[in-house]
Amino acid sequence: MAEIESPRKPHAIMISFHLQGHIIPFVNLAIKLASKGFTITFVHNEFIHHQISKSQYNSTQVDIFSEARNSGLDINYTTISDGFPLEFDRGGNLNQFAESFLIDFPTRVDEFVGKILHSQSSSSYNYFLIADTLCVWPAKIAKKYNIVNVSFWTEPALVFSLYYHLDLLRKNGHVPANGLEENITYIPGIQSISTKDFMSYLQGSESTIIHTIMFAAFEEVKNADFILCNTVQELEAEAVSALNENQPFYAVGPVFPTDFSESTVARSLLPESDSTEWLKTKSPGSVLYVSFGSLAKIDEHVILEVAEGLLLSEVNFLWVLRPGTVSCDDDEILTVGYKNRIKDQGLIVPWCKQNLVLSNPAIGGFLTHCGWNSILESIWCGVPMICYPLFTDQITNRKLVVDDWKIGINLCGGISVSREEVAEKIKILMGGGKSDGLKEEMKSVRNMMQNALDGSSERNFDQFLKDLKAKILSKTKD
Ligand SMILES: *[C@@H]1O[C@H](CO)[C@@H](O)[C@H](O)[C@H]1NC(C)=O
Ligand SMILES: *[C@@H]1O[C@H](CO)[C@@H](O)[C@H](O)[C@H]1NC(C)=O
Ligand SMILES: *[C@@H]1O[C@H](CO)[C@@H](O)[C@H](O)[C@H]1NC(C)=O
Ligand SMILES: *[C@@H]1O[C@H](CO)[C@@H](O)[C@H](O)[C@H]1NC(C)=O
Secondary structure, X not given: OOOOOOOOEEEEEEEOOOOHHHHHHHHHHHHHHHHOOOEEEEEEEHHHHHHHHHHHHOOOOOOOOHXXXXXXXXXXXXXXXXXXXXXXXXXXXXXXXXXXXXXXXXXXXXXHHHHHHXXXXXXXXXXXXXXXXOOOOHHXXXXXXXXXXXXXXXXXXXXXHHHHOHHHHHHOOOOOOOOOOOEEXXXXXXXXXXXXXXXXXXXXXXXXXXXXXXXXXXXXXXXOOEEEEOOOHHHOHHHHHHHHOOOOEEEOOOOOOOOOOOOOOOOOOOOOEOOHHHHHOOOOOOEEEEEOXXXXXXXXXXXXHHHHHHHHHOOEEEXXXXXXOOOOOOOOOXXXXXXXXXXXXXXXXXXXXXXXXXXXXXXXXXXXXXXXXXXXXXXXXXXXXXEOOOOOOHHHHHHHHHHHOOOEEEOOOOOOOOHHHHHHHHHHHHOOHHHXXXXXXXXXXXXXXXXXXXXXXXXXHHHHHHHHHHHHHHHHHO
C-alpha cells in the first residue's frame, strides 16, 4: 500500500536580536506563533542566554522555553555564538562587536540554518525565517536556501516609514536634519512630522557602524516576503496602509504574553525586584513609575535633577535606576543622604517586572524614556506618561504619545532639565484638573488597543498566516 505523504509542517527559525527591547516582543511573537500550531526553533545569542538564565535562574544550564513546551507549545530552544567569548564586553567594544555582527555573524547564521535544513527531521518541515528587521543576515540566507523570510519590526510604523523612505528624505535634503527644523509632508502615510522628531540616527551627519547597520537593514527589508509590525492598526492607520502598498505589512500589535503580567518564558537580562508589597501601602493611582529603559545612558546632572524634582513634587514614586545608567561603574549615583530623605515617599530598585508594576492599581503615571515596549505597556494599563526620550526611535515615539495621541506630556520644554520643572510636570500629571484631558484621551486610546487585540491585530495575524502558508506552498513547488 502506498504511503500517504504527510504534509510538511511550517517551522519558523527565529534568531533573536541581542537587545532587551527587541527580545521581549520577539519571544512573545514566538509564543503567539507556536500557539497557532507552528513549530519554532528559537535561538538566542549565547551571551544573551547566559545573561537571562543567570539573572532569572542562577544557572546557565536551563532551557528557558521548557515551561512553554510543557504547556504544549512546539518550541525547540538553542543558542548561537557571535564569535566572542562570553566575558567579552560587547557594550564597551561596540564598534568591534557591531562590525562583527555585520560581517562575521551572517556566516555563522548561514552554517546554523544549513545544519537545520540538512538535519534528519528536516523532511517533516517547511522552514522559514523570522528575523528582527535590524538583522542584516536574512536576505543572503533566504536567497541561498530559497526559504520564505519574515521581518519583524518592534517599533511603530511611523519610525519604519521614515527609515523606509530614507532616499526620499536625503533627496529633499532633510536627512541628515542637522538641527534644522522643518515640517515634512511628503512621506506617504505621514501627514506631517517635524525634522526635530526624526530618530537620532537621521539627525546628525556622523556615520557610525550602527548607522551602517540601520541603513543596510532597511535596504534589505525591501525584499522581505512579509513584514510584521508591533503596532495597532487603528493607532497608525495611514502609515500602515501606505506601507502596505509597497509590501505585505501587517499591524499585529501589541504582541504581549498571554498573561500580561507574568510570562512563562524568562526574557529579562537583569534580575527583577518585586515591589508589590510596597505598592500595596499606596493608594490607587498615587504612585509615579519612573524608568529610563534598558539601554541608554543619561547625564548625571539629569538624574540628580530628576531625583530632586521627585522629592519636591511630594508624589509617591517607584524608580527603576539600573546600574550603568550614567556610566559603566555608577553603582552609587544617589547619595545615602538623598536616599534617607526619600523615607516612605519612594522606592528605588535596580530593575523590575515592568508589566507587573504598570498593571498595579497604585500606579497613576509613568515617567518614561519612550521606548516602544514601555509605551505599548503603559497604554495597555491606561497609565498616562511624562516623556523624556533619549535617542533612536524614542524621539519619534514621543511625537505619537504627546502630539498625536495626547496621552502624555513633555518633561522639559528646553534642552536642560531642572528640578522645578520636573516637580511641576509630575504634579500636573498626577494631580487632578489639568490632566483630566490626558486621562480621557488615554481611555479612548486604551480601548482602541484592547479592541485590536481580538480585532484588527488578530485578523491581521491570521491573514499573515494564510498568506505565509500560501507563499511557502508556492516556494516548494518552484
Ligand atoms: C547562585 O549559584 C551559586 C553557585 O551555584 C551559589 O553559590 C549562589 O549562592 C547562588 N546565588 C543565588 C542568589 O541563589
Ligand atoms: C533542536 O535544535 C537543535 C539545534 O538545531 C537540534 O540539534 C535538535 O535536534 C533539535 N531538537 C528537536 C527536537 O527538533
Ligand atoms: C526574502 O525572500 C525573497 C524570496 O522569497 C528574496 O527574493 C529576498 O531577497 C529575501 N529577502 C530578505 C530580506 O530576506
Ligand atoms: C510645524 O507644525 C507645527 C504643528 O502644526 C507648528 O506648530 C510649527 O510651527 C511648524 N513648524 C515649522 C518650522 O513650520
